[in-house]
Amino acid sequence: MGELLTDWKRxxxxxxxxxxxxxxxxxxxxxxxxxxxxxxLIFIDLRDRSGIMQVVFDASDFKGDFSRVExxxxxxxxxxxxxxxxxxxxxxxxxxxxxxxxxxxxxxKILSVAQTPPFEIEDDTKVRExxxxxxxxxxxxxxxMQKNLMLRNKMSICARKFLDENGFMEIETPMLxxxxxxxxxxxxxxxxxxxxxxxALPQSPQIYKxxxxxxxxxxxxxxxxxxxxxxxRADRQPEFTQIDMExxxxxxxxxxxxxxxxxxxxxxEVMDTDITLPLRRFTYREAMDRFGSDKPDTRFGLxxxxxxxxxxxxxFKVFSSVVAKGGSVRAINAKGCANLLARREIxxxxxxxxxxGAKGMAWISIRExxxxxxxxxxMTQEEIDAIMQRMDGQVGDIIFFVGxxxxxxxxxxxxxxxKLAERLSLxxxxxxxxxxxxxxxxxxxxxxxxxxxxxxxxxTMPMDEDIEHLESAPQKVRAKAYDIVLNGTEIGGGSIRIHxxxxxxxxxxxxxxxxxxxxxxxxxxxxxxxxGTPPHGGLxxxxxxxxxxxxxxxSIRDMIAFPKVQNASCLMSQAPTRVDKTxxxxxxxxxxxxS
RNA sequence: GGCCCGGUAGUUCAGUUGGUUAGAACGCUAGCCUGUCACGCUAGAGGUCGUGGGUUCGAGUCCCAUCCGGGUCGCCA
Numbered sequence: 001m002g003e004l005l006t007d008w009k010r011x012x013x014x015x016x017x018x019x020x021x022x023x024x025x026x027x028x029x030x031x032x033x034x035x036x037x038x039x040x041l042i043f044i045d046l047r048d049r050s051g052i053m054q055v056v057f058d059a060s061d062f063k064g065d066f067s068r069v070e071x072x073x074x075x076x077x078x079x080x081x082x083x084x085x086x087x088x089x090x091x092x093x094x095x096x097x098x099x100x101x102x103x104x105x106x107x108x109k110i111l112s113v114a115q116t117p118p119f120e121i122e123d124d125t126k127v128r129e130x131x132x133x134x135x136x137x138x139x140x141x142x143x144x145m146q147k148n149l150m151l152r153n154k155m156s157i158c159a160r161k162f163l164d165e166n167g168f169m170e171i172e173t174p175m176l177x178x179x180x181x182x183x184x185x186x187x188x189x190x191x192x193x194x195x196x197x198x199x200a201l202p203q204s205p206q207i208y209k210x211x212x213x214x215x216x217x218x219x220x221x222x223x224x225x226x227x228x229x230x231x232x233r234a235d236r237q238p239e240f241t242q243i244d245m246e247x248x249x250x251x252x253x254x255x256x257x258x259x260x261x262x263x264x265x266x267x268x269e270v271m272d273t274d275i276t277l278p279l280r281r282f283t284y285r286e287a288m289d290r291f292g293s294d295k296p297d298t299r300f301g302l303x304x305x306x307x308x309x310x311x312x313x314x315x316f317k318v319f320s321s322v323v324a325k326g327g328s329v330r331a332i333n334a335k336g337c338a339n340l341l342a343r344r345e346i347x348x349x350x351x352x353x354x355x356x357g358a359k360g361m362a363w364i365s366i367r368e369x370x371x372x373x374x375x376x377x378x379m380t381q382e383e384i385d386a387i388m389q390r391m392d393g394q395v396g397d398i399i400f401f402v403g404x405x406x407x408x409x410x411x412x413x414x415x416x417x418x419k420l421a422e423r424l425s426l427x428x429x430x431x432x433x434x435x436x437x438x439x440x441x442x443x444x445x446x447x448x449x450x451x452x453x454x455x456x457x458x459x460t461m462p463m464d465e466d467i468e469h470l471e472s473a474p475q476k477v478r479a480k481a482y483d484i485v486l487n488g489t490e491i492g493g494g495s496i497r498i499h500x501x502x503x504x505x506x507x508x509x510x511x512x513x514x515x516x517x518x519x520x521x522x523x524x525x526x527x528x529x530x531x532g533t534p535p536h537g538g539l540x541x542x543x544x545x546x547x548x549x550x551x552x553x554x555s556i557r558d559m560i561a562f563p564k565v566q567n568a569s570c571l572m573s574q575a576p577t578r579v580d581k582t583x584x585x586x587x588x589x590x591x592x593x594x595s
Numbered sequence: 596g597g598c599c600c601g602g603u604a605g606u607u608c609a610g611u612u613g614g615u616u617a618g619a620a621c622g623c624u625a626g627c628c629u630g631u632c633a634c635g636c637u638a639g640a641g642g643u644c645g646u647g648g649g650u651u652c653g654a655g656u657c658c659c660a661u662c663c664g665g666g667u668c669g670c671c672a
Contacts, residue, residue, distance in 0.1 A: 034632080034633090036630095036631045036632060036634050036635095037628085037631095037634090038628055038629055038630070038631060038634075038635085039627070039628040039629065040628080040629055041628090041629035041630065041631080042629095042631090043630080043631050043632065043634085045632075054631085054632070056630085056631090058629070058630095059629080060629085073623095074622090074623095087630090088630080090630085091630055091631075091632085093631090093632055095632080096632085099632085116605070116622080116623060117605090117622095118605060118606075119605080119606055119607095119622090120605095120606070120621080120622065125606095125607095126606080126607050126608090127606065127607075128601090128602085128606090128607090128664075128665090129664070129665075130602090130663075130664045130665085131606085131664095133664090180672090182672050183671085183672030184670085184671055184672070185670090185671085203671095203672080204672095206672095228671065229671095230670055230671045231669085231670060231671075233666085233667080233671085234665085234666070234667090236671070355598080355667075355668060356668080357668090453672065454672050455672075456672070457672045458672070459672095460672095511672095555665095565663095565664070565665085566664075566665070566666090567663095567664095571663095571664090
């Protein structure tokens, strides 16, 4: 058993001491990071969340049994008492901020012994993530992970401070709510009291924050967990945190302007980076046309060009037929890549776009000695000339073409664009590319369900000039919705909401809800809207994802203390687990072992 | 549900065409060492080659199945 603290009090964190503390008697506590045992002289790097302080045990100057010092191993928890001393010039460690001083220890308490950890607690670890997650509490001792969580904390504080200073009020909303089959799958919680009934965990506090606007809370925010039972990705966890806000008596520009100031302040305080306002805005249409994505990364070029008009009557049927069917033919010019990309690499890019549904990808390589391409033989010289002119085709370029339904064309070329940028190292690390995407379509057609579904959510306000088409041609209606995009990743999104019960009913009708079904699912909200609802709108950030980008990481798990793995389980606790039969019985649940 | 990648000492990895007793580094254990900081020196322990089956005289290596982890498509209002 470890020794007790009794009257020992910590003077400060390990790395908080500087040369100005030389000569002071201090008590430090922390973990034994590494030990260098020279016999009658033992050095230990004492570590806590502030960093490292070297402590020295000199047998000739130590009060107590020196064998206790010799027994210290990695990750033992120690308390040491001694004096801060200046290191001699030749023993300074320039790699440590505290490298010019050390603590000469007179007294030691071993507060806890430790088993040899399953991996070394060090930065730049190569340990596989599986093991790190099983022993997450040890992984979190690494300064790399501590920095990530500190950054995240700084962001939360910054957001809270800004929102507080701007008249926002944090209000908690329920975690046990009514399930709504629209959108992402809900996590369900069975009710003990109501046999056969379930709560859902919120996918977002959407309805509640709108009801708070009805209540007159004007400016609301919440830093809040949200839950979605969908498959995971590198930047997607089943439970994640939003910085969620809602404002009354505003239009889209007001929400955008306020959030630009929030982002500016956060980048300044957290990253010491100046953001120039206003941020650029792209309409959804422009983002798709130019970048093939509704979250464009504009740190590099390789923009898409539409060639449909040139090839619509081409003898090359692959192209002309997709245009005839309402699709398009678009292309990217990979400038100067004709010699860089070998045939095998071009073939692998052709395979790459097939992931996104493209049946193939055509290309023209412009060489000194002419065009090299599998498709030019099917085209007239006029067509080729027109393509070259529009694509700015020069000797040394390769032009990649995809013709298909628009969705496939955008997905394929949008992702090819990112792939090429990576291959050609076009993205400068450490730069921040913030922009808004606006004027999203209000609805999109869902092939499976044979109906229009809300693209954002069904409470999104149509643009004033498009409202008239809501019933006749919903696919033409644009929404008062906006996404904030950072380096090609959506970090937040929001909209102005419908605040009229009549319009809300029309919206439900346009997305295939019967009035009965709409009232059954959202009746309490539409009822509320009858009692005087201010125009309102808001926005929510994905905190984990934003933190990930600011930390320069590629996995959201690195920004979450205790994340889930790809199959939504926790490697540390083993959750989810089977539960006791009596628990199930209380919840009126029987498990179908065959499913 | 589909596709791709990975799993060999505690950890990170190597392991040739299927061929002797599966190696290295770090870590760990013991001993020595008063200025180390990747401490050093000496000695040592440590392996279900993810799991199960198959082919073979012989499997870490080939085949099948399966488990675990990662990336991704679908999915994510």
